[in-house]
Amino acid sequence: MKKILVPTDFSDQAENALKVAAQLAKKHGSEIYLLHMLELPLQQVDMMNTPSPLPEAMFFMKLAHQKFEHLMAKDYLKGLEVHDIVKNYPSFSSIIDTCHELNVDLIVMGSHGASGLKEMFIGSNAEKVVRTSDLPVLVIKNNHTKFTINRFVFASDFNKDNKETYKQATAFAKLFGAKMFLVMVNTANNFIPTVEANERIQDFIKDSDFKEYTTHIYNDETVEAGILNFSKEIDADLIGISTHGRQGISHFLNGSISEDLVNHASRPVITFKI
Template sequence: MNRILVPTDFSEQAENALKVAAMLAKPNNAEIYLLHMMEIPMQQIDPINAHSDVPEALFFMKLAHKKFEDLMDSDFLEGITVHETVKADLTFNEIKEACKEFNIDMIVMGSHGAKGIKEMFVGSNAEKVVRTSEVPVLVIKNKHQSFIVNDFVFASDFKNDNRETYKQAVQFAESFGARIHLLMVNTASNFITTIEAKERIHDFISGQSFDNYSINIYNDISVEQGILNFSKDVNADLIGISTHGRQGIAHFFNGSISEDLVNHAKRPVITFKI
């Protein structure tokens, strides 16, 4: 993990995410790219001549820069290389393009939690960031004095197309010395026996040297509810799920797990692109 992207509107939720990003950056000697997106007609600004036919746009651009300067003085960013980036368009494409431009390894985003992923500080397009990002996205709901991951729930249907995401989850777990709780949720409409489920999971992780894990089959009324309830039972520090890009969040168990999982989880969620 060398480069972390943090979208911000300088809100409390954005700062919570930035603080977690700083905790991840320091031990990894990583750089942070702080991205602010402005919903104003920035295309009318000449950034070289500093002349604008839209004074309001120039004003907000200067205001954003001032907020960046104030944020850079924060104690929690001391010793970390932080890059200031302002984009003109408030869309998920700007985040996606920034990831390519700066070779980003992970996105860390803030969320208002139970109000829904559409209430994320960067607007309704934030759900598309989680859904389509090519790099892992860590969604932070609350303020963390320290970001410690001891128990990491990785929920999946444990089919072959998720193998690569599991490798990424293992790398993340190893960086914390965390235990991964491999979780398959059984529902009435999509049921397999415990024996079948365990065989599938053992086959899924075969060839992996990582051995700090547990295997868990959990019965519930829905996959989302099962993940949330199991994570509460083990007091998980983090929930990991896989995404299928444009098809939506976490398309495992032969269906689509709704965005409610990210909306309703009170603990951090990290997504990995299949």
């Protein structure tokens, strides 16, 4: 894990993510890229094409750099290689473009979640990044003075299209030195007998060399509730899940368990794109 990107709006939630990123960077020798998005018309900040940029655009650019200076002076960033980036973005998918340009390995971002009508029609910023990212996204909800991962829940239906994400998840488990709890949630609408569920899980993991795991079949009203309740029961440090990254009408009709978890879980959540 050489490069970590942290989107920031300079909020408390964003700083919670930065503190976690700093701990990971110190442990693994990573660089941190702090990215701030300005929601300004492109022509206002294009110095080449606009002879007299609007004062408002210049003010917000200057203000962003001042906030970066204040943030970069924090004690928890001392000794780390931190790069600040200010860009004008038309969409959240452009965050991923920046990750590709920089060869980023992990996105760490803060979130306070979303609920109700806001969740249905707007969603949280973290949810939007999870939906568009083909990189692992670690979503942080709270302040972690010491970020350690000992109990790592990986929730899945253990179908074969999730195998690549499982490889990514086990790589992170090794990185953290964590034990994985592999959980399949049974619901009344999609019930699988325990014997069949265990056979599916064993077939799913048979080619993996990762051995620090236990398997669990958990019954609940919904898959999301099962993941949250199981994670609470074992006091999990991290929840991992695959995401299809559905967008548009497909997302509206089918939804995404991973995005629901990002909005509703109080624990850190890491997503892996199928």
